[in-house]
Amino acid sequence: MSIAAQLSSSTRTADMFKIGIGPSSSHTVGPMRAAALFAERLDGLPVARVTTRLCGSLGATGRGHMTDRAVILGLQGYLPQTVESEVVADALRVTADRGSIDVAGREVRFDVDLDVVFEPRTLLPFHVNGMVFTALDDAGSEVARGTFYSTGGGFVSEERDGEVVAVDAQPRDSGPEPYPYRNAAELLEICAQEGLSISEVARANDGGGDALDDYLDLVHRTMDECIDAGCEATGVLPGGLNVPRRAAALRERLMTRDHESGSSWRSHNDPMAGIDWVNLYALAVNEQNAAGQRVVTAPTNGAAGIIPAVLRYYERFIPGASRDGARTYLVTAAAIGAVIKANASIAGAEVGCQGEVGSASSMAAAGLAEALGGTPLQVENAAEIAMEHSLGLTCDPVAGLVQIPCIERNAIGAVKAINAARMALWGDGRHYVPLDTAIETMRQTGHDMLTKYKETSEGGLAVNVIEC
Numbered sequence: 001m002s003i004a005a006q007l008s009s010s011t012r013t014a015d016m017f018k019i020g021i022g023p024s025s026s027h028t029v030g031p032m033r034a035a036a037l038f039a040e041r042l043d044g045l046p047v048a049r050v051t052t053r054l055c056g057s058l059g060a061t062g063r064g065h066m067t068d069r070a071v072i073l074g075l076q077g078y079l080p081q082t083v084e085s086e087v088v089a090d091a092l093r094v095t096a097d098r099g100s101i102d103v104a105g106r107e108v109r110f111d112v113d114l115d116v117v118f119e120p121r122t123l124l125p126f127h128v129n130g131m132v133f134t135a136l137d138d139a140g141s142e143v144a145r146g147t148f149y150s151t152g153g154g155f156v157s158e159e160r161d162g163e164v165v166a167v168d169a170q171p172r173d174s175g176p177e178p179y180p181y182r183n184a185a186e187l188l189e190i191c192a193q194e195g196l197s198i199s200e201v202a203r204a205n206d207g208g209g210d211a212l213d214d215y216l217d218l219v220h221r222t223m224d225e226c227i228d229a230g231c232e233a234t235g236v237l238p239g240g241l242n243v244p245r246r247a248a249a250l251r252e253r254l255m256t257r258d259h260e261s262g263s264s265w266r267s268h269n270d271p272m273a274g275i276d277w278v279n280l281y282a283l284a285v286n287e288q289n290a291a292g293q294r295v296v297t298a299p300t301n302g303a304a305g306i307i308p309a310v311l312r313y314y315e316r317f318i319p320g321a322s323r324d325g326a327r328t329y330l331v332t333a334a335a336i337g338a339v340i341k342a343n344a345s346i347a348g349a350e351v352g353c354q355g356e357v358g359s360a361s362s363m364a365a366a367g368l369a370e371a372l373g374g375t376p377l378q379v380e381n382a383a384e385i386a387m388e389h390s391l392g393l394t395c396d397p398v399a400g401l402v403q404i405p406c407i408e409r410n411a412i413g414a415v416k417a418i419n420a421a422r423m424a425l426w427g428d429g430r431h432y433v434p435l436d437t438a439i440e441t442m443r444q445t446g447h448d449m450l451t452k453y454k455e456t457s458e459g460g461l462a463v464n465v466i467e468c
């Protein structure tokens with residue numbers, strides 16, 4: 001059974017929106033969680049050294065995605081949702097200086113260059129993002145071993161006795177779901193039978209109530225803080241490509257523009273002027289992500305800018321936008337993301353960027369259509385339009401960094417989501433291609449896509465752009 005097939009469409013909102021750090025959900029957030037899970041088991045064991053093999057896509061682009069740093073932090077018990085950015089920034093240097101790390105309450109020797117090994121050509125049996133952790137005693141004998149997979153969006157699975165088991169999905173604590181569904185067609189059927197909206201079904205399945213609202217508000221707040229921090233930060237992004245941050249300067253220019261009169265395409269009177277702000281919000285988030293700062297994985301880090309950008313668009317440009325509308329937006333987006341994850345993938349290493357930016361765009365389109373009062377059919381149509389027109393999008397990050405094409409691609413994905421929602425809302429919900437068909441097409445396209453276009457940085461822009 002594939003890992004994706006084990007996940008139900010009812011994956012919780014908290015699973016789809018994880019608070020983490022950049023630059024990658026599959027290459028940073030997932031490995032950090034996996035390393036922390038492994039380290040937990042070492043309590044009381046005579047561990048003197050821990051080694052990590054990063055296989056497949058983790059081996060290919062792990063350096064650019066800072067997977068080694070994530071593993072070092074995870075082994076020391078840090079988690080992506082709580083680790084301080086200063087700790088993250090200093091982790092490699094501090095470890096190299098000390099020559100050791102603290103694992104499960106004891107100091108173990110650690111050589112940054114030797115104890116994290118990148119193996120791009122090694123493919124573990126269940127997923128392209130594989131990790132093997134081995135704990136050794138003083139004599140070099142193995143005392144524990146764990147094989148984990150980072151399956152996209154920060155999700156982690158473990159291989160146990162030849163089976164693979166999801167180990168960190170949020171368990172439901174409120175009994176069985178009232179409205180289980182496996183795909184968008186079944187979701188629409190429930191909506192029609194019960195007279196419910198997609199967000200109402202999603203809320204009911206997710207336990208509803210204050211706990212859900214509190215989490216949605218936390219996600220919302222974290223997204224806002226990320227946009228605002230990204231709009232302030234200046235300088236060059238880390239990693240060696242010397243990509244300058246653009247958001248702060250763009251924000252200055254847009255604020256100046258919005259206080260001036262004029263009628264050219266650059267003036268705030270231009271009907272498309274709002275798009276400039278949407279672009280800004282997405283750039284700001286993805287620059288923060290590329291800098292390894294706090295972001296919401298939505299549904300991945302590489303695509304983390306789309307859902308916040310469309311949410312800020314909703315709040316800033318839609319008259320009557322409300323906090324409830326923002327919650328509706330987020331819970332609907334999560335529901336659509338869960339359907340995509342269950343039936344295809346949200347991992348660039350599995351299906352290319354159509355699974356990351358395509359999924360985020362589809363989720364945002366659905367969320368916006370729902371927040372604007374769309375019917376379930378219109379909401380499903382919005383998600384479908386955004387997904388259909390992301391099909392075939394490859395993942396080819398230059399230098400293995402989540403910068404080019406990722407940062408701009410989020411801006412494009414956000415604008416696409418808004419356009420998809422608007423197109424759907426001007427219709428009556430009837431459309432030719434069901435969302436499930438677009439998702440299945442994405443899955444097949446990803447399956448057929450050459451490995452070099454799936455987060456390996458061995459094709460596309462990654463080999464055609466000259467690094468300077």
Ligand code: SF4
Nearest residue numbers: 302348353356395406
């Ligand atoms: S190209 Fe797309 S899938 Fe690949 S790292 Fe960038 S955002 Fe993620």
